[in-house]
Amino acid sequence: MVSHSDSSQHPGTVLRKRFMGPHGLDVETLAADLGLPVNRLEDVLAGQRSITADMALRLARYFGTSPLYWMNLQSRFDLHVTGKVLAQEIERDVRPRLTRDVA
Template structure:
């Protein structure tokens, strides 16, 4: 099992840096367009919460991406973060040998 040693990138950072800032959108403006509470988008871009399936569907529709894109960003972030936390414990688990 190999997981990159690069620090995990929160999907909120991607949303903020690659979408909101270049388009001149605020979290409030995006929340209004997505029809979600302002605090949801604010907390995502502040990297306080992750992206749910509901939010992924809404972001995909608005930005003409796929919901899988957003959920994969979240999943990759979660896996990398957890791998860092469990690194020592995972290193102690033997790998099954091929028969």
């Protein structure tokens, strides 16, 4: 299950802190075990790349989690970041349906 505190953390941070650290994994070992290029995993860990469906499937198999765990981490993070950036614009531009029905 994804916790609310994870929604503001990039999935790469969660991967490093909750999975790599406790298992003593370095980026080269994990990338090799996942069958991924080291630079792709480094980019995820640095918060510069998103977790893709392919990576979610690989991480799920490797760590015994579900692919949805990883995709949910990414979705929650994306919504958190986008919401912060676009909140005022969306509030200004989008008129809720209920407001129109009442008027």
